[in-house]
Amino acid sequence: MAAIHPRGNRHPTSASLVNFNLLREMPASGVGSCTRMTKTGGCGSTSRGNQFKEASSMTDKSDTPDNSRRTFLALTAAAPAALALGGTASAQTATQESALPGSGRAAIVTGSSRGIGAATAKRLARDGYAVTVNCLTHIDLAAQVVAEIEAEGGRAIWLQADVADPEAVRALFAANEEAFGGVDVVVGNAGIMNVSPFAEMSDAAFDRMIATNVKGGFNTFREAARTVRKGGRIITLSSGIVRQTPPAAAAYAGTKADLQIYARVLAKELAGSNITVNAVAPGAVDTQLLRQHGEDALRGIPEATPLRRLGQPEDIAEVIAMICSNSGGWVNGETIYANGGLN
């Protein structure tokens, strides 16, 4: 299963290309095996190519025999979380945990070795999802995210896969399928941000960003469209920069605008599946994606933000968890801006 797909230079942006004024005002972009997990069995099975699979619907809780089985399986899946949270795995605790939105379900989060993706993977795991973590090069960080999830009683695997490579993305979904029996949530989070005025943007920086953000986003959505089970959630990470359109951000903002279109169109294509597809557009978030450009990249953002602080990866993970919960079931084909008021 361990498909290793190292690619070349992924972050061709040099600090000299960064427009610090721009960064002050705006947000940003960007296998080895691991802990081999047993299949949950609680997710049912899924076959690629069949769009609307049998599965544990997030909203369909009616009392059919199928659902009785799901409830049983959800209880089984919730037991480790109950242990972690309460320290006492009483039947009562397990029953409470079975109400977790992710009980008996699985999520794939691309680019989850650090930053927003890592926070999202850990947040979804706390909601009961078995999580497939993904990275490009930082396998140590990906393994650490898995270890943290397991330490809290969750289930996770990690896989190195370049989202720009369709084969690697297929391998990522296949690894999740093998470990957890199917997928209910896909978060297309992997991304890079190369900013530069038109006149100074290099071909390499432009091409790599298109490959990662646009092609990678497409590859992820295509596999998601083929495999996510009925009642599931598909989410992509856009950016508030699409609305801000500051100088030097054209190429990056363009890639992030594409992802909003992907979400709107796929939401329509999956009509009848009870799968929602949305984009989340963060404002400036304190991650390596900004910090790679130096401390100056963060200067002034808290003051310019009505909530008077820099966004944290966990802020965005909460929004994603909300969309994935039953409460988010009516939000579909939308872009949700989450930026503390920084517009």
Ligand SMILES: NC(=O)c1ccc[n+]([C@@H]2O[C@H](COP(=O)([O-])OP(=O)(O)OC[C@H]3O[C@@H](n4cnc5c(N)ncnc54)[C@H](OP(=O)(O)O)[C@@H]3O)[C@@H](O)[C@H]2O)c1
């Ligand atoms: N931070 C912000 O202010 C901000 C604002 C708006 C939108 N966003 C968007 O939010 C998403 C996450 O950003 P972040 O700030 O958390 O970034 P980050 O801290 O730089 O993390 C990027 C993640 O993506 C992975 N990655 C990069 N290229 C990849 C590829 N080709 N294939 C697979 N994984 C890849 C990285 O893996 P490795 O660790 O192995 O390199 C890492 O896990 C991005 O799509 C970004 O555009 C961020």
